[in-house]
Amino acid sequence: MENVVLIVHLLLAFGLIAVVLLQRSEGGGLGMGGGGGAVSGRAAATALGKLTWVLGAGFIVTSISLTVLVAQKSSGASVLDRLSATPPAVTDTETGLPAGDSLLPPTAEDNAPLVPAAD
Template structure:
């Protein structure tokens, strides 16, 4: 169900992009150039109605996908999954640092990287 809804959502997005690009530009930016925008309400064209329809359908599929994903992941947190992960081995055979210390090591933590001059 989720995959079908996702495909419909993507098709709606592509259709919405196409319909918006097909519409006539009023010029002037922010709708200030058209005569219909100044006189109150512009006449609704077929492309305008289709834009509203596709926009509403896109919004419905967005909300539906959000609800489906929220129900699937209820009770599961990323933090919970990180706590259950086993410790990994690093290249030198030691264990990886604890998850509470994710910063890189400082100069005080390790031996000097360059050998001391004799």
């Protein structure tokens, strides 16, 4: 059920992005400008405008649905409850750090050629 709602949610998100990008820009920031729409007080409800409202409402509904589904799934379980009482002991081999002597830069002996010299 959760996967179905999530897929619908993603489709609504992509549809909402596409519809908003298809709409005509009014040219001004924050609704300023645009000529007739600003003078009349109320912009004409176009088909893209109505579709934006429908997709936006569906997006909000699926967002709330996903929140409720996840909350029901994880009810009674806390992150702190899942932690063990004592953490496992860490040994030197588990840290992944090299031994202390290999932290030094290589010496001339380390850079010796791998092939023996021909006499």
